[in-house]
Amino acid sequence: MSSHHFVKEGQEPALFILDNIPFHYAEPLLEWVPLVMVADRALENVLHWGIKIDIVLQDKYPVEVLADLVQDQGPIQTLLSNKDHIVKTGLQYLDQNGYDAVNLLSIPREETFQEVEKSVHKLQVGIYTKQEKWSLIPTGKFEKWMPAEATLSIRSASSVQTTGIIKKEKSWVTRGVGIVTIESDSAFWIGESA
DSSP, rough: OOOOOOTTTTTSSSSEESOOOOOHHHHGTTOOOHHHHEEHHHHHHTTTTOOOOEEEEEEESHHHHHHHHHHGGOOEOOOOOOTHHHHHHHHHHHHTTTTTTEEEEEEOOOOHHHHHHHHTOOOOOEOOOOSEEEEEEEEEEEEEOOOOOEEEEEEEOSSSEESSEETTTTTTESSSSSEEEEEESOOOEEEEOO
């Protein structure tokens, strides 16, 4: 028995590949054939995946070299950027073109988290790393059913009140099966094990 889901173009989260992350992390995010945006520093790796790339953000390679690399990908759009603004350029493009969500594959960097925080009222962004999926909680309240011994990370929170988890070294671990609640007086990030 199968179910069919119809998703209008632009409704599924775009996929923004910022760094060289192994394909198996991207594969489940490609299920609905999203718009795929790739920073040129990850381009050669992504080209080996055999997927269709829609947009390349140029900052590392000259435009002529990029054109040569992606000649089999046409049509493809190139956005000019530089390494200090590549996340901003990509997120602005998505916002301006009607996307409201994006999955970002990245090595965790402070500047990436900060840039995403600036877009919080425009885009819903999930940051996927090799270890965790990070979600920004703009409301200051996270509530989710979780299995026993699940591990969470919390960042950018000044202070938090928690239910259902305990601090264990640098992480938080669920006490048992059930609802976990984390509240703060400001936005914060939750990292869940990948």
